[in-house]
Amino acid sequence: MINKLKQFIKRAGAYSLEKRHAAEHQLSFKSGADAAKGIVTEVDTAISRMFKEFVGSNFADLKYMIIDEESIAELSGDVFELCAQTDYQFVIDPIDGTMNYAADIPMYGITIGVLKHGCPWLGIMYAPATGELVYTDGKAVYCECNGKTEIIEAGKASVSRVVLGHAWKLHLKPNHFDGKLILHDYFSAVIYCLYMALGRVRGAFIQANLWDIAGGWAVCKLLGMGLYDYESGKEMTTFTPEFFQENCHVRNMQILCFRKDFEMLKDLTTGISVADGG
Secondary structure: OHHHHHHHHHHHHHHHHHHHOOOOOOOEEOOOOOHHHHEEOHHHHHHHHHHHHHHHHHOOOOOEEEEEHHHHHHOOOOHHHHHHOOOEEEEEEEEEOHHHHHOOOOOOEEEEEEEEOOEEEEEEEEEOOOOEEEEEOOOOEEEEEOOEEEEOOOOOOOOOOEEEOOHHHEEEOOOOOOOOOEEEOOOOHHHHHHHHHOOOOOEEEEOOEHHHHHHHHHHHHHOOOEEEEOOOOOEOOOOOOOOEOOOOEEOOOEEEEOHHHHHHHHOOEEEEOHHHOO
């Protein structure tokens, strides 16, 4: 399965690069979302259609469902009940960082996650503009770039000074980083998770949708990291109402990190913005 998913995501990435320099993307906006969060391009919807055809052609013998950012509204019924009625949940974000993509900024990604009975299993994250592909087959984590494939060592903590997160969602303490850490934002949860897996950043504050993090969730979990609830410190382990809302949005802010870094990262803030769902 993982090899077929890799072939698909590379094809989708090539398509995104082909269309990336379009003089003017055909933009639409999701109902009820602001401009920054709600942009959809024709490339998002095209990759979404491609994925449905791909899964139907290659995995018709499986009992599965697809959870897709561009077609979540088409799911009829309780999403958690639908998940419980299937063995595999294929989750895709066709373009994560659409605002960047539409502006021809290369910080965007494509991600696919496969949940097995609601638990993260397989995951792929691809940054087409940089050619970096990180994935797990459920046993190990690999990085492909520049024609080389390497195994990423599990449990290897980063010494990076960079922490990722949306500044407007965090109430940072005065002198919160004390010159030791830097808060940065790439406006893409896929890039957050990809850079965590590659050891480029120390941690990430994430409040996202399932399709943004499903691939990275599987990858980072196998590397020894967790998605921890900001308030309780409890690790998010399954796709259930405890952690997710009906629209597949995480209920609370999560901190993606190694367990030993959780308290240190939380201590950088005095709270999170309630207006943004925290």
